[in-house]
Amino acid sequence: MSLEKIPVTIVTGFLGAGKTSLVRHLMENPGGRRLAVLVNEFGDVGIDGDILKGCADPSCPEDAIVELTNGCLCCTVADEFVPTIQALLARPQPPEHILIETSGLALPKPLLKAFEWPDLRTRITVDGVIAVADAEAVADGRFAPDLAAVTAQRAADETIDHDTPLGEVFEDQVACADIVILNKIDLVDTQALAAARDTVQAEMPRKIPVIETQEGRVDPRVVLGLGAAAEDDLAARPSHHEEHGEHDHDDFETIVVTLPDHAAIPEVVAKVEAIARDHGVLRAKGYVAVRGKPMRLLVQGVGTRVRAQFDRPWAADEPRVSRLVVIGQKGFDHAAVTAALQGEPA
Numbered sequence: 237m238s239l240e241k242i243p244v245t246i247v248t249g250f251l252g253a254g255k256t257s258l259v260r261h262l263m264e265n266p267g268g269r270r271l272a273v274l275v276n277e278f279g280d281v282g283i284d285g286d287i288l289k290g291c292a293d294p295s296c297p298e299d300a301i302v303e304l305t306n307g308c309l310c311c312t313v314a315d316e317f318v319p320t321i322q323a324l325l326a327r328p329q330p331p332e333h334i335l336i337e338t339s340g341l342a343l344p345k346p347l348l349k350a351f352e353w354p355d356l357r358t359r360i361t362v363d364g365v366i367a368v369a370d371a372e373a374v375a376d377g378r379f380a381p382d383l384a385a386v387t388a389q390r391a392a393d394e395t396i397d398h399d400t401p402l403g404e405v406f407e408d409q410v411a412c413a414d415i416v417i418l419n420k421i422d423l424v425d426t427q428a429l430a431a432a433r434d435t436v437q438a439e440m441p442r443k444i445p446v447i448e449t450q451e452g453r454v455d456p457r458v459v460l461g462l463g464a465a466a467e468d469d470l471a472a473r474p475s476h477h478e479e480h481g482e483h484d485h486d487d488f489e490t491i492v493v494t495l496p497d498h499a500a501i502p503e504v505v506a507k508v509e510a511i512a513r514d515h516g517v518l519r520a521k522g523y524v525a526v527r528g529k530p531m532r533l534l535v536q537g538v539g540t541r542v543r544a545q546f547d548r549p550w551a552a553d554e555p556r557v558s559r560l561v562v563i564g565q566k567g568f569d570h571a572a573v574t575a576a577l578q579g580e581p582a
């Protein structure tokens with residue numbers, strides 16, 4: 237038995253940045269490695285796991301794709317993360333590389349600390365932390381500091397943290413990374429791309445590569461096999477939540493909304509656009525039944541950008557239930573969002 241530690245790549249990045257797209261691309265291009273994938277999502281509706289299981293193959297069979305939906309990975313280390321990794325390592329053919337997709341709200345640093353767990357420390361190592369960023373969202377200033385707060389408080393105290401909740405999560409993710417994937421370059425022009433690059437670079441505590449991609453398509457040789465051993469290098473990866481030792485996710489809220497069947501795709505898309513526009517919803521995703529269609533519709537909203545495509549037929553034993561996971565900042569209007577999704581189209 238080899239004593240080499242199994243490399244683990246942690247994929248982090250804000251809600252909807254393109255983490256699942258990247259993981260999927262790596263599963264399709266494993267470079268000869270036998271992979272296992274661990275995916276963590278908010279809410280108990282595992283959509284990413286479902287998407288990823290759709291591209292299971294011999295180099296990453298379905299039972300090597302594990303979903304952890306019981307809350308945040310970094311907060312359930314002992315109960316969930318450690319036993320899951322142990323089970324993967326105990327497989328007759330253990331993986332040669334493990335990919336972990338964290339939830340878009342997760343802070344990577346507490347997860348890195350889990351690699352110090354006695355039973356894991358000798359068996360796995362963090363090969364690299366990849367932060368995926370949405371070039372359009374970054375260029376739009378969605379992670380920018382709260383300028384009003386900066387102005388109001390500058391005179392009072394220079395040291396007060398003026399970041400927005402989105403800004404904090406974004407900064408923590410970039411600060412922890414070994415590589416940043418600046419994704420969705422199709423949605424920005426050259427100027428906006430340069431602005432996004434500058435913003436990402438401004439957040440880096442140390443110089444790391446920034447790679448531009450579309451749909452997370454990157455040469456696996458660039459992102460796998462970095463040998464970063466990030467768990468030994470925690471001090472170089474500062475976090476906003478350092479002093480608390482742990483963190484909570486009180487800045488964001490998730491609801492799950494059950495929808496009626498829809499008559500046509502544009503209706504669903506318009507509603508998902510509307511909840512982002514009118515109620516500041518950050519992310520919406522799920523499967524929707526369209527009347528008369530045997531296929532289920534995968535609906536994905538990132539801000540007001542919405543994609544909908546049929547992914548596979550509803551299974552015979554599967555209820556044709558339309559459900560969307562909706563994530564927004566704390567205090568978003570759950571009732572209004574639910575009503576907007578459940579109501580008749582405008």
Ligand SMILES: Nc1nc2c(ncn2[C@@H]2O[C@H](COP(=O)(O)OP(=O)(O)OP(=O)(O)O)[C@@H](O)[C@H]2O)c(=O)[nH]1
Pocket residue numbers: 249250251252253254255256257258284339340368419420421422423449450451452519521536537538543
């Ligand atoms: N236009 C465009 N859309 C993209 C690109 N990459 C991903 N998307 C879309 O963006 C949406 C979110 O992509 P995901 O890969 O699910 O993002 P994620 O980071 O895994 O999302 P969460 O797990 O919810 O945080 C999906 O609708 C993707 O199809 C890209 O390069 N360009």
